[in-house]
Amino acid sequence: MLKRKEEDGFEVGEGRKKNYYAKEKKMMAFHLASIPKPQDEFNIFVNNSNQPFEHVWLQRTDDGTRPVHPLENLSGSDFVDKNVGSIEPVKSLPLEKSPFKLVEEVRELKHLAAKLRSVDEFAVDLEHNQYRSFQGLTCLMQISTRTEDYVIDTLKLRVHIGPYLRDVFKDPSKRKVKSLYFCLSFTCICVTRMQIGGSWPLPDDMLKYAREDTHYLLYMYDLMRRRLFSASIGSKEGNDLLLEVYRHSYDVCLQLYEKELLTNMSYLYIYGVQEANFSSHQLSIVAGLCEWRDTVARAEDESTGYILPNKTILEIARQMPVTVSKLRRLVKSKHPYVEVNLDSVVDIIKSSIEWRCFRICSFLTTAGEAKK
Missing domain, CATH: 3.30.420.10 (Ribonuclease H-like superfamily/Ribonuclease H)
Incomplete structure (x- = not known):
């Protein structure tokens, strides 16, 4: 007969662990x-x-600048x-x-x-x-x-x-x-x-x-x-x-509740974006999608993760779909608010790319004039 011992709530024997705490649910x-x-x-x-x-x-x-706990x-x-x-x-x-x-x-x-x-x-x-x-x-x-x-x-x-x-x-x-x-x-x-x-x-x-x-x-x-x-x-x-x-x-x-606020830099702090090695166009898409989902989430009282998860934002930015059909294949109907706003999301992707190009061109023009 094999000896059994308990480890942190588990019964160990014959190479398997039985979780006493697990319940069918x-x-x-x-x-x-x-x-x-x-x-x-x-x-x-x-x-x-x-x-x-x-x-x-x-x-x-x-001075009215902050609440006093x-x-x-x-x-x-x-x-x-x-x-x-x-x-x-x-x-x-x-x-x-x-x-x-x-x-x-x-x-x-x-x-x-x-x-x-x-x-x-x-x-x-x-x-x-x-x-x-x-x-x-x-x-x-x-x-x-x-x-x-x-x-x-x-x-x-x-x-x-x-x-x-x-x-x-x-x-x-x-x-x-x-x-x-x-x-x-x-x-x-x-x-x-x-x-x-x-x-x-x-x-x-x-x-x-x-x-x-x-x-x-x-x-x-x-x-x-x-x-x-x-x-x-x-x-x-x-x-x-x-x-x-x-x-x-x-x-x-002493900690007081603070509401999550969207800033111009918020998109840089979503999980995974720093390791994605995105181009400037892809980062522009991330920023545009973060702003869109934040607006929708506040209006509909949903979490940003329910509207459009970080993982999906990064994948959209990685593939940069510029047609409704390509975006639909990517999201696979998993996100209801994206599904009913496919046209709007595609417009955001396109405008994010175009806006980034416009800013680069403007910068180069301004830099050239400064050199003259």
Whole structure:
């Protein structure tokens, strides 16, 4: 009989690995245009203009040049536990014995807000998807206290999330534990939801998976604080590992959301363009296509990757198709917005080439006149 051993969740034997974590699941093609968008179902309108995001709930500097994050009045050391050595870890209750609430109504959200006001700490996580919207949609918010788990439908309750939960998240005396980072202070979030697997409501197994993202975090938080504290005491270098983690968390929390903006140089930063060794004509095509897809994505509230992926942009630039038939053969009907705009895309390719030629000729003419 062959010996078996486990490696990182895998059972090894007879030259094969069995993944204990893998589950049979129905694969969904999220790129299909037939899948309804939650923005349409819930009449969500967003500002996708090519302008910086406005943090309307934050104060601004005296000169008005930037928003002031509330954490700027504090430091990472303000959140370090004073008596961490005496803290006893509180083990999480078994999932099946913990009260659970799927929050879908305003009255349920109001109850949750009251519950969070009565506790000093809670765990939080978000499920996010940005493939079918320009700025992205947060699918769910999960929150766990020491005794209860909540999963919030943040699309259905979109306009109510801020009014009911803003003050709780702004309160620096309440610690918010997110993933393995100790984001224990202010968490600036913009919340929505997207359908998972193309269907809603979520089946029980997906709700269980969502709960598990936060259910054990507070217990992990207890354990890691104790271990970091103990490791610091035994450190020959005198490193305060717990303080280091809090400072890192402080830096993470200081980050503010920034909207993706299109500039004249944006096309130079798409993945793969630097290694493509393109000619000036091909780079001009890349720039033209990037500008077109950005305009369409903002107007239709789609991601730029859904409108026209980087890989396809590079391939179009590489082949430079100047007829509709050649472009159609290249994209192979994989991209709905390109398919219905084949003429426009071909015009962009042609004009990009012509404009580049015009600029080169203008430069040569100007240079020649300067020499005279």
